Amino acid sequence: MNTPDPSLIETLVAVRGNAYAPYSRHPVGAVVVAESGRHYAGANVEVAHYKGLCAEASAIAAMVGAGERRLREVWVIGPGEHLCTPCGDCRQRIREFADEHTRIRVVDAEGRLLKDYSMEALLPDAFGPENLT
Numbered sequence: 371m372n373t374p375d376p377s378l379i380e381t382l383v384a385v386r387g388n389a390y391a392p393y394s395r396h397p398v399g400a401v402v403v404a405e406s407g408r409h410y411a412g413a414n415v416e417v418a419h420y421k422g423l424c425a426e427a428s429a430i431a432a433m434v435g436a437g438e439r440r441l442r443e444v445w446v447i448g449p450g451e452h453l454c455t456p457c458g459d460c461r462q463r464i465r466e467f468a469d470e471h472t473r474i475r476v477v478d479a480e481g482r483l484l485k486d487y488s489m490e491a492l493l494p495d496a497f498g499p500e501n502l503t
């Protein structure tokens with residue numbers, strides 16, 4: 371799927387609008403599609419000591435809180451035309467709940483698809499849960 375679903379983009383834009391980013395002024399929204407097909411949205415949440423929560427982490431927390439453990443898709447929207455890719459910490463967090471079919475997609479501020487990554491492309495040779503067994 372290369373054409374973003376308009377309702378998913380609407381959700382991305384809306385959740386980005388709810389971001390709490392008074393320090394960076396860089397609002398980000400994320401929607402994760404879980405194995406069930408349900409969508410979970412998250413926005414970045416900054417705090418005064420600068421250790422805020424990224425949008426992707428926020429969306430994944432909502433998914434896990436609902437009892438789901440597997441990511442089918444991760445969608446990310448930033449405030450501008452440039453790529454707003456998941457940070458290193460989020461790549462590892464996505465990896466925790468990803469499999470070889472998981473897609474990570476980044477759209478521009480208007481919702482146009484900029485990049486579509488596999489987990490392996492986003493975080494090659496990643497350390498994951500199976501490394502601990």
Ligand SMILES: [Zn+2]
Pocket residue numbers: 424425426427456457458459460461
């Ligand atoms: Zn992040």
